[in-house]
Amino acid sequence: MIELAARIKDVEEYYFSKKLAEVRSLDTAELPVINLGIGSPDLAPNKAAIDSLTITAQKANSHGYQNYKGIPALREAIQKFYQTTYRVSLNTETEILPLMGSKEGIMHITLAFVNEGDEVLIPNPGYPTYASVSKLAGAKVMTYELKESLDWGIDMEALRKKDLSRVKIMWVNFPHMPTGRIASRVEMSELVELARENNFLIVNDNPYSLILNDAPLSIL
Ligand SMILES: Cc1ncc(COP(=O)(O)O)c(C=O)c1O
Incomplete structure (x- = not known):
């Protein structure tokens, strides 16, 4: 057995991972459990977004390494969102970083x-x-x-x-x-x-x- 790094020892399993496993173990055909425990999206994204993703995924040049801080069009869209939603002006080059x-x-x-x-x-x-x-x-x-x-x-x-x-x-x-x-x-x-x-x-x-x-x- 290879010992784990010390930093991992205090870290427990993600709360929802443990809790959802517990819920699954209680869920039976006779007693179905309605799970209100986690807010998971239940609506599909906009059709235009799905269509665009589908078309883009089929292009040969879509699968290489990407821009390190997100493509400019995405950062510009995020900047516009901040401006219209929060009235906050952000610099697209230095103040926006798209994440997963x-x-x-x-x-x-x-x-x-x-x-x-x-x-x-x-x-x-x-x-x-x-x-x-x-x-x-x-x-x-x-x-x-x-x-x-x-x-x-x-x-x-x-x-x-x-x-x-x-x-x-x-x-x-x-x-x-x-x-x-x-x-x-x-x-x-x-x-x-x-x-x-x-x-x-x-x-x-x-x-x-x-x-x-x-x-x-x-x-x-
Ligand atoms: C307060 C808060 N922050 C962050 C997250 C996780 O977000 P993401 O799925 O984008 O990592 C959650 C999800 O439950 C949340 O409740």
């Missing part, structure tokens, strides 16, 4: 900024990947509380009392999973101020921005 998903971004940002022993602030309750990735990078995970009495907002008073001097990244996730809480512009500004005061990076993981939300907000 949020998890890849969470991993890469952590690897780019966090040294072993640095602290990372993550929300409780919150998306489990922030903790797993931080542990993989050898960081110390520190949680901050979201409180039901604050309509699941951040307990800023408790957060300000913590020693934040070793914090390198604070993960925020508004609209929040699992509570659905949306942050106001004022709350976002307070967070940015806290990050500036304590000299850490703040990242808003924002996949639910357009769901049941009339006023999508970017932390930028």
